Amino acid sequence: xxRKLLLEHINVPGINTFDVYRSKGGxxxxxxxxxxxxxxxxxxxxxxxxxxxxxxxxxxxGMKWSFLAKPEGVARxxxxxxxxxxxxxxxxxxxxxxxxxxxxxxMIVASFALGAKTSYxxxxxxxxxxxxxxxxxxxxxxAKGFLGKNILxxxxxxxxxxxxxxxxxxxxxxxALLESLEGKRGNPRIKPPFPAIAGLYGCPTVxxxxxxxxxxxxxxxxxxxxxxxxxIGRSTGTKLISAGGNLRKPGVYEIDLxxxxxxFLYSDEYCGGIANGKRLKAVVAGGSSVPILPANLFLKTIxxxxxxxxxxxxxxGGFVSGTMMGSGGFIAYDEDQCIVRNTWxxxxxxxxxSCGQCSPCRExxxxxxxxxHRLEYGHGKMSxxxxxxxxxxxxxxxxxxxxxxxxxxxxxxAIRHFRDEFEWHVTHPHxxxxxxxxxxxxxxxxxxxxxxxx
Amino acid sequence: xxxxxxxxxxxVEAGTSILNAARLIxxxxxxxxxxxxxxxxxxxxxxxxxxxxxxxxxxxDPRPMPKLVASCRTTVMDxxxxxxxxxxxxxxxxxxxxxxLLINHPLDCPVCDxxxxxxxxxxxxxxxxxxxRYEFDRRTFEKIDIGDKIxxxxxxxxxxxxxxxxxxxxxxxxxxxxxxxGDHSEISTYIQKAVDNDFSGNVIxxxxxGALTDKTFRFKNRVWFTKPVEAHRECENPKCCGKVTxxxxxEDVIRVTARKDEYGExxxxxxxxxxxxxxxxxxxxxxxxxxxxxxxxxxxxxxDTLKPLPVVKTNPVLxxxxxxxxxxxxxx
Amino acid sequence: MLSVQDTNTPVTFSPELISKFADVVSRYPEGKQKSAxxxxxxxxxxxxxxxxxxxxxxxxxxxxxxxxxxxEVASFYTMYFLKPQGKYMLEVCRTGPCEIVGxxxxxxxxxxxxxxxxxxxxxxxxxxxxxxxxxxxxxFGPVLQIGPEYTFYENLTTESVDKLIxxxxxxxxx
Numbered sequence: 011x012x013r014k015l016l017l018e019h020i021n022v023p024g025i026n027t028f029d030v031y032r033s034k035g036g037x038x039x040x041x042x043x044x045x046x047x048x049x050x051x052x053x054x055x056x057x058x059x060x061x062x063x064x065x066x067x068x069x070x071x072g073m074k075w076s077f078l079a080k081p082e083g084v085a086r087x088x089x090x091x092x093x094x095x096x097x098x099x100x101x102x103x104x105x106x107x108x109x110x111x112x113x114x115x116x117m118i119v120a121s122f123a124l125g126a127k128t129s130y131x132x133x134x135x136x137x138x139x140x141x142x143x144x145x146x147x148x149x150x151x152x153a154k155g156f157l158g159k160n161i162l163x164x165x166x167x168x169x170x171x172x173x174x175x176x177x178x179x180x181x182x183x184x185x186a187l188l189e190s191l192e193g194k195r196g197n198p199r200i201k202p203p204f205p206a207i208a209g210l211y212g213c214p215t216v217x218x219x220x221x222x223x224x225x226x227x228x229x230x231x232x233x234x235x236x237x238x239x240x241x242i243g244r245s246t247g248t249k250l251i252s253a254g255g256n257l258r259k260p261g262v263y264e265i266d267l268x269x270x271x272x273x274f275l276y277s278d279e280y281c282g283g284i285a286n287g288k289r290l291k292a293v294v295a296g297g298s299s300v301p302i303l304p305a306n307l308f309l310k311t312i313x314x315x316x317x318x319x320x321x322x323x324x325x326x327g328g329f330v331s332g333t334m335m336g337s338g339g340f341i342a343y344d345e346d347q348c349i350v351r352n353t354w355x356x357x358x359x360x361x362x363x364s365c366g367q368c369s370p371c372r373e374x375x376x377x378x379x380x381x382x383h384r385l386e387y388g389h390g391k392m393s394x395x396x397x398x399x400x401x402x403x404x405x406x407x408x409x410x411x412x413x414x415x416x417x418x419x420x421x422x423x424a425i426r427h428f429r430d431e432f433e434w435h436v437t438h439p440h441x442x443x444x445x446x447x448x449x450x451x452x453x454x455x456x457x458x459x460x461x462x463x464x
Numbered sequence: 465x466x467x468x469x470x471x472x473x474x475x476v477e478a479g480t481s482i483l484n485a486a487r488l489i490x491x492x493x494x495x496x497x498x499x500x501x502x503x504x505x506x507x508x509x510x511x512x513x514x515x516x517x518x519x520x521x522x523x524x525d526p527r528p529m530p531k532l533v534a535s536c537r538t539t540v541m542d543x544x545x546x547x548x549x550x551x552x553x554x555x556x557x558x559x560x561x562x563x564x565l566l567i568n569h570p571l572d573c574p575v576c577d578x579x580x581x582x583x584x585x586x587x588x589x590x591x592x593x594x595x596x597r598y599e600f601d602r603r604t605f606e607k608i609d610i611g612d613k614i615x616x617x618x619x620x621x622x623x624x625x626x627x628x629x630x631x632x633x634x635x636x637x638x639x640x641x642x643x644x645x646g647d648h649s650e651i652s653t654y655i656q657k658a659v660d661n662d663f664s665g666n667v668i669x670x671x672x673x674g675a676l677t678d679k680t681f682r683f684k685n686r687v688w689f690t691k692p693v694e695a696h697r698e699c700e701n702p703k704c705c706g707k708v709t710x711x712x713x714x715e716d717v718i719r720v721t722a723r724k725d726e727y728g729e730x731x732x733x734x735x736x737x738x739x740x741x742x743x744x745x746x747x748x749x750x751x752x753x754x755x756x757x758x759x760x761x762x763x764x765x766x767x768d769t770l771k772p773l774p775v776v777k778t779n780p781v782l783x784x785x786x787x788x789x790x791x792x793x794x795x796x
Numbered sequence: 797m798l799s800v801q802d803t804n805t806p807v808t809f810s811p812e813l814i815s816k817f818a819d820v821v822s823r824y825p826e827g828k829q830k831s832a833x834x835x836x837x838x839x840x841x842x843x844x845x846x847x848x849x850x851x852x853x854x855x856x857x858x859x860x861x862x863x864x865x866x867x868e869v870a871s872f873y874t875m876y877f878l879k880p881q882g883k884y885m886l887e888v889c890r891t892g893p894c895e896i897v898g899x900x901x902x903x904x905x906x907x908x909x910x911x912x913x914x915x916x917x918x919x920x921x922x923x924x925x926x927x928x929x930x931x932x933x934x935x936f937g938p939v940l941q942i943g944p945e946y947t948f949y950e951n952l953t954t955e956s957v958d959k960l961i962x963x964x965x966x967x968x969x970x
Contacts, residue, residue, distance in 0.1 A: 095929075139948065176874070193832065254934035352895070368512050643867060
């Protein structure tokens with residue numbers, strides 16, 4: 011069984027309270043950082059750890075921190091992105107519900123490293139219960155002298171606040187989040203300037219995902235080098251995977267990066283295989299916006315190597331035969347699921363969540379949804395698939411923020427890998443409304459390289 | 465700082481955007497802009513029609529930029545090299561953006577007061593496809609009057625946000641804004657409120673399409689049948705420059721607007737009194753006829769001037785040189 | 797029972813509510829009180845059941861911003877109700893992972909049980925329902941939430957939905 015860094019004590023009764031958390035070694039990272047390290051040394055440890063942003067983009071956290079501008083006399087902010095809304099992802103909710111002090115502890119250490127005196131945790135508004143949990147945890151930490159003025163007598167002051175969102179997926183984009191935190195519509199900003207230069211209230215700001223902030227705690231406790239020993243290659247450390255869909259044991263799992271996907275999917279330690287003894291048809295590996303893969307291409311790369319749960323291995327094959335780690339929102343589809351319906355569902359989601367600021371996304375997401383709706387309900391045409399691919403290309407890369415890409419990729423990849431299922435919806439419109447296409451050849455072993463070449 | 469756009473080099477001040485650098489060069493290489501407005505701070509970046517390709521970031525860091533960038537909101541770096549009309553990617557992306565802008569547009573140019581001076585019409589003409597691939601109902605809204613002088617026809621709006629910036633920056637307070645989100649977004653006052661402010665009429669001038677129109681000019685005439693004349697008056701309003709363009713039909717002033725530059729931007733903003741209430745020649749000091757670009761429909765008025773002379777049609781070299789005119793003739 | 801307000805009915809904010817507003821405003825730097833807008837709209841909605849125009853106008857006045865800035869924000873985010881809803885608003889997640897484990901049948905069951913269409917209010921004023929996008933509980937689908945505290949109900953079945961609706965009716969009648 012792999013070591014758990016974040017969820018080690020998750021099952022300890024009362025771990026959501028300060029006292030129990032503290033008794034399990036909690037807040038040691040705050041003591042170590044504030045009393046024995048300088049802010050720059052904390053940043054250095056995080057750099058050494060190789061930690062990559064856990065919100066989806068996978069950008070090295072230490073590097074992001076080192077980009078923060080530090081002009082004299084200007085406030086700096088750390089904002090935690092807890093606007094978890096990517097379909098398939100629910101790890102942050104889980105962490106905040108059960109072990110809120112881990113996030114608070116990480117926030118204190120990270121704020122110290124960045125020189126922030128006020129930090130915010132922006133939690134999506136629907137997570138009102140988690141907001142209450144965090145507020146209670148903050149009050150406890152403050153009462154014990156870990157927040158507020160002169161923390162642990164070190165002279166470092168920090169106020170930490172929880173900000174609720176209002177219901178908008180787009181606020182998971184960091185500049186939209188900052189706009190929202192300023193009390194505005196969640197329209198992503200046009201970059202540059204990046205938040206590291208001009209973020210919240212025009213001040214230098216770092217925005218990090220919940221899990222990235224939490225991971226700072228074990229990194230400081232054990233050292234960046236120790237953390238970097240876990241994982242594989244540039245995918246260091248552990249990662250929380252939200253496993254959902256047609257699984258026997260859905261839930262949040264902490265894995266060492268580099269775990270074979272087959273083991274994650276089928277071993278009893280993790281997902282325990284597909285529910286109801288069915289077969290796997292397809293997987294979305296990192297949240298709804300990453301490319302969907304048929305079962306065979308998910309389990310093995312195009313070179314017939316076992317695929318691993320790591321940033322690099324999941325991306326192996328690029329957009330042709332690979333996918334992405336994303337936020338770790340793992341969705342498994344069994345043989346009875348309809349890929350056309352799922353693609354329409356995701357397209358509807360992105361249409362609903364587009365902020366409407368820039369034209370390709372505002373108009374294109376709605377267009378794709380309408381075409382997919384007509385395919386799903388038996389009114390599609392053979393030319394629709396090419397139309398969808400073309401519209402997705404017109405959106406991809408041409409928008410202000412990554413929501414355009416996130417809307418385009420699932421559509422383009424579904425058509426790339428499941429085109430025959432889409433075509434079947436056109437050629438068998440009546441049948442398609444009463445039964446599903448089934449697993450077809452999507453789980454067949456990949457052809458051997460020689461055969462493929464021949 | 466030196467920047468090269470489509471092979472044309474130019475020296476510009478630090479902080480200049482690629483779009484403004486291109487405007488200094490001028491001509492065909494200037495990217496179209498539907499949402500950017502140089503007089504409105506914070507405008508731009510939204511419509512995506514001005515996307516360009518940066519093939520060389522700067523002298524210091526020559527790497528190309530990974531994606532196309534909005535030229536209106538990207539500042540030049542020394543040694544930067546940019547491709548606009550010489551980049552197939554840009555042309556393709558722009559075609560896509562124009563298509564997106566048009567899928568929900570009513571295409572009611574025949575009954576739209578903006579026709580003839582509409583930037584979307586120009587854009588569609590230059591970059592659009594002749595046929596639409598969109599087979600669904602178009603988005604529609606009810607027309608509403610925001611005040612007695614301005615009509616909002618949201619169905620035509622492309623959500624450039626210019627009128628919102630105008631209300632924020634030119635008037636003393638803003639009553640209208642963007643409501644809802646995604647493709648349900650609309651310009652509105654939410655509750656039926658009149659936009660009533662000395663400078664509110666400027667939203668008509670900044671609107672790139674026919675979404676905000678002058679009710680005092682509504683259905684009075686097509687712009688290409690009017691005669692624009694530059695004029696000014698001593699305006700009582702200290703914030704108003706009093707410099708306008710009067711649009712004549714025969715002897716009558718049927719419309720007053722701010723003076724616009726070659727990119728359709730108001731040179732200076734004018735007050736509502738000048739715009740709506742001063743419609744007699746005697747109100748104004750006439751400066752002379754407005755210079756109108758030969759490309760404008762207002763100057764052409766009769767389309768046959770676009771036709772190349774017969775001699776051109778017999779000489780292959782001249783035919784090649786006048787390719788654009790031939791194409792335009794066939795399109796017309 | 798929810799007191800449904802007419803759009804033009806003025807509202808008054810109680811001193812308790814105002815002190816909650818003040819607490820929120822104190823979290824931000826001087827002059828950045830607009831940051832309090834989203835949390836304050838949540839407080840208003842929890843108090844009145846929805847965000848009416850008079851309430852939004854008063855919020856604008858409190859934060860010293862233009863009313864349109866409040867309307868813009870309230871209409872952008874999905875959690876703010878711009879018209880009165882039932883006392884219990886059942887919000888069912890309908891996005892991918894919940895859909896593949898049966899969100900649509902749950903919504904159909906709710907529609908049948910309550911006898912009202914999505915977005916409408918039951919005649920007794922108790923219930924409304926609607927499909928919403930991903931609620932970040934994908935491993936426990938189908939899920940629904942009920943404001944203003946956004947209590948979560950996971951792994952829904954038609955039976956558990958029936959029980960939930962029954963319990964809520966009982967609670968409201970006591």
